[in-house]
Amino acid sequence: MIPGGGQPNMQQLLQQAQKMQQDLAQAQEELARTEVDGQAGGGLVKATVTGAGELRALKIDPKAVDPEDTDTLADLVVAAVQAANENAQALQQQKLGPLAQGLGGGGIPGLPF
Secondary structure: OHHHHHOOHHHHHHHHHHHHHHHHHHHHHHHHHEEEEEEEOOOEEEEEEOOOOEEEEEEHHHOOOOOOOOOHHHHHHHHHHHHHHHHHHHHHHHHEEEEEHHOOOOOOOOOOO
């Protein structure tokens, strides 16, 4: 409720919405530049993704490569990428969560929170 029973200042509301939109865009740009890692097999396979979830790098220790058992290597790669994406989601929540709360706490459509 507005003190004094007055109507909300539409210009002020629009400015606040524009500021939140700018803050959200800035946070999304920062996420796109930030890299996070995930690993599997005790570090034998490491994946690097951006905070937005884009795979940037994959490192495989030669000890993980067994030409007769490619299934295990494939499982390690999948696990490392999943771990990196989980870390990216945690970073998204950290960076964008407060902004979502500022938009009414209902979350932002298309984002995982």
